[in-house]
Amino acid sequence: MKIKYMIILKSFLKMNMINLESPSNMSKWWNFGALLSLFMIIQISSGFFLSMFYINNINYTFNSIININRNINNGWLIRSIHMNGASFIFIYMYIHMSRSLYFNSFFLKQTWISGMMIFITMMMTAFMGYILPWGQMSFWGATVITNLLSTIPYLGNMITNWLWGGFSINNATLLRFYSFHFILPFMIMSLIMIHIMFLHYSKSNNPLNLNYYDMISLFPYFLIKDMNFFMMSMFIFIMNCLLKPYFFTDPENFIPSNPLNTPIHIQPEWYFLFAYTILRTIPNKLGGVIALSMSIISLLTLPMINFIKMNSSKFNPLMKINFWMFSMNFLMLSWMGTQPIEIPFININQFLTFMYFMFFILKFTY
Secondary structure, X not given: OHHHHHHHHHHHHHHHHHOXXXXXXXXXXXXXXXXXXXXXXXXXXXXXXXXXXXOOOOOOHHHHHHHHHHOOOOHXXXXXXXXXXXXXXHHHHHHHHHHHHHOOHHHOHHHHHHHHHHHHHHHHHHHHHHHOOOEHHHHHHHHHHHHHHHHOOOOHHHHHHHHHOOOOOOHHHHHHHHHHHHHHHHHHHHHHHHHHHHXXXXXXXXXXXXXXXXXXXXXXXXXXXXXXXHHHHHHHHHHHHHHOOOOOOOHHHHOEOOOOOOOOOOOOOHHHHHHHHHHHHOOOHHHHHHHHHHHHHHHHOHHHOOOOOOOOHHHOHHXXXXXXXXXXXXXXXXXXXXXXXXXXXXXXXXXXXXXXXXHHHHHOOO
């Protein structure tokens, strides 16, 4: 029986890592999917070690984080890897999605939709992980974001109280978020397997987005290129963890949570700032939640655009301009999420939100 499983595993690896046929002209922008798998393994491994020393009780959580940093052997490094690993995953994920938008890879419908499911699940997991240190920004971020569920007609307040485990953020909330944060990565790994299965079934596209008659095996050509990219990315990641471990961290999270003291400016982690800006652009709670939801759902509608004249932005100047305007708009939205709600930022937010949704409308026009 053991030999049988070894044969099956060997056959699977040979089919997916050695003999897999790939378009010969794939560029470096096709490396980020494999890189995301590597960082996902790093996240699960580092998170597992952190869970051994983390205390999920609101009276001891913040002190347990300090204990991990100060007293646990290499605890500061494991936490730095896990903390910055989330940021690097989202950086690479946004680049991976941008490549798909630029080269119209969303025409591979099953692959795109399964990838979007990974993205949404990853956002949920990262948000719950942001709450676990129970610092000042963690507490108030959880309060503000979970309170958005109250906008659901009729059931909103009941769902919010159920999620909180009471009438406000408390120990039951922390316990539930910790449980979800622990179990969701395994769901993500399952979705990644489905994503890879669909990708290998439909085959990857290429920069020209033409029919791929010229195919070569993944090993050794692309596998060696991936390994070079892995080493370069790991060097940058390790330098960040060692030299600037708190570069992506909010300073407010170094303060223990205090329900009686509200931070001057409440904001989520940097990788959610674009959606957070869209949320607060609308001066209405329900309207903001709808706009926030549409900012993600709009990406799911892209495979329905089946009448584009050109398969890729490579030879279409208008699509190139639209894409790069969208990319700059995304960065501007992320920056505006760090600014207070006052003039002129309110007007700029509204303009940037309008331009964000215009990208998807313009996708239908050429």
